[in-house]
Amino acid sequence: GEDVEQSLFLSVREGDSSVINCTYTDSSSTYLYWYKQEPGAGLQLLTYIFSNMDMKQDQRLTVLLNKKDKHLSLRIADTQTGDSAIYFCAESSLGSSASKIIFGSGTRLSIRP
């Protein structure tokens, strides 16, 4: 079945760039997402990319998609303490008439001073 894999932890120094990587298995994925979850909070849609794109930039966030390798990455430039959170990679493909999202386990990003 579909699966999304990502590393569990990432630690970066404040001001550096963070790169969170993800792989997925479903070749029929239509959207790939990054969600952010702060402690005790909900899932905030950070950014998403359609599967026929290979890059999307939105302010400090850059998403790269390598569809051949089924690899997605999220780069956060100039990482700040407020970026500390769990980042979920996710994908969706059209099901019967609605798309379910398959999530990775989440990468916990911690920022060191």
Next chain:
Amino acid sequence: EPEVTQTPSHQVTQMGQEVILRCVPISNHLYFYWYRQILGQKVEFLVSFYNNEISEKSEIFDDQFSVERPDGSNFTLKIRSTKLEDSAMYFCASSGYSNQPQHFGDGTRLSIL
């Protein structure tokens, strides 16, 4: 920006009791979803709903679960006879069309005693 709202934020219920979790999706959205996240685990798809019927459900969504859109604004998840293993964070999501990004609420933390 319109958002998905969920109530209550935290529900504590005795095992065997019925519980109803409530969601108000974004007003012009047509597709509705429930997901759950057991503590420390992945976010898992439960069910999708469109045009007043279930579009897809996962193996988790057994006969104890039901969903309803009782009026034009609410979308509810009912668990008929709760079990300890139903303790989790339950997220509601909605999207405008079937393959548009899903927007999530802040979740309801369900604790079964």
